[in-house]
Amino acid sequence: MLNSHSHNGIHGCTCHTLSNYDRKIKLLWTALIAIASFAAIEFGVGYWSHSLALQAESGHLLSDSFALALSLLAAWFVQRQAARGENFAHMRIEAIAAVLNGLGLVAIAVWIAIESVSRLQSPPTEILSLPMLVTAGVGLGVNGFNVFLLHDSSHHDLNVRGAFLHILADLISSIGVIVAAIAIWLMHWLWVDGAVGLFVSSLIFVSAIPLIIQSLSSICNRVSLE
Numbered sequence: 018m019l020n021s022h023s024h025n026g027i028h029g030c031t032c033h034t035l036s037n038y039d040r041k042i043k044l045l046w047t048a049l050i051a052i053a054s055f056a057a058i059e060f061g062v063g064y065w066s067h068s069l070a071l072q073a074e075s076g077h078l079l080s081d082s083f084a085l086a087l088s089l090l091a092a093w094f095v096q097r098q099a100a101r102g103e104n105f106a107h108m109r110i111e112a113i114a115a116v117l118n119g120l121g122l123v124a125i126a127v128w129i130a131i132e133s134v135s136r137l138q139s140p141p142t143e144i145l146s147l148p149m150l151v152t153a154g155v156g157l158g159v160n161g162f163n164v165f166l167l168h169d170s171s172h173h174d175l176n177v178r179g180a181f182l183h184i185l186a187d188l189i190s191s192i193g194v195i196v197a198a199i200a201i202w203l204m205h206w207l208w209v210d211g212a213v214g215l216f217v218s219s220l221i222f223v224s225a226i227p228l229i230i231q232s233l234s235s236i237c238n239r240v241s242l243e
Contacts, residue, residue, distance in 0.1 A: 048163040049085040062152040066145035081183040115232040118179030122225035130218040136211030150198035157191035
């Protein structure tokens with residue numbers, strides 16, 4: 018009886034785990050499709066309108082696509098491990114994916130900061146504020162949808178949290194671009210474009226560091242337990 022009960026408990030746990038990963042994979046796929054389909058459009062409009070802030074946001078969206086793909090790959094791999102009853106490595110795999118996402122955020126923050134400083138030193142002669150404003154508004158909607166989609170899972174899953182922080186930084190970036198577009202439109206402050214890029218870079222960096230520290234701590238704890 019004891020053996021039978023233990024077997025059923027393990028089976029139930031595995032089914033529950035698989036159900037959670039099925040849901041997680043669906044959420045990540047939805048977010049990935051929404052972001053990837055908008056990134057190219059945003060970059061094109063940013064290039065046409067001469068807006069570094071918009072191009073930086075589209076570059077971050079592209080990196081988000083890779084980050085989500087990495088999270089998706091990790092979740093798929095762990096799902097296969099769980100289906101075979103091999104649950105021992107799942108926390109380490111997803112923590113590694115979270116670390117890579119955090120390092121990706123740092124790299125993006127550094128790139129945007131460099132470009133923003135260059136833009137502040139040599140601002141463009143013209144920025145088309147209306148296309149910039151409309152595109153940033155659409156980006157705000159896309160990012161807001163994905164933040165809502167992943168918010169609950171980000172509280173208890175490092176892998177999803179890494180992807181969530183990418184998208185949250187994009188949401189803040191969209192708000193910054195909207196503010197910059199309005200300032201350029203009403204007051205012709207072209208320098209705001211670079212200033213917003215620098216502000217967004219700082220936010221991305223600040224969000225990345227705790228994720229990297231927490232993920233590395235999770236990996237170290239897992240190694241010590243094994």
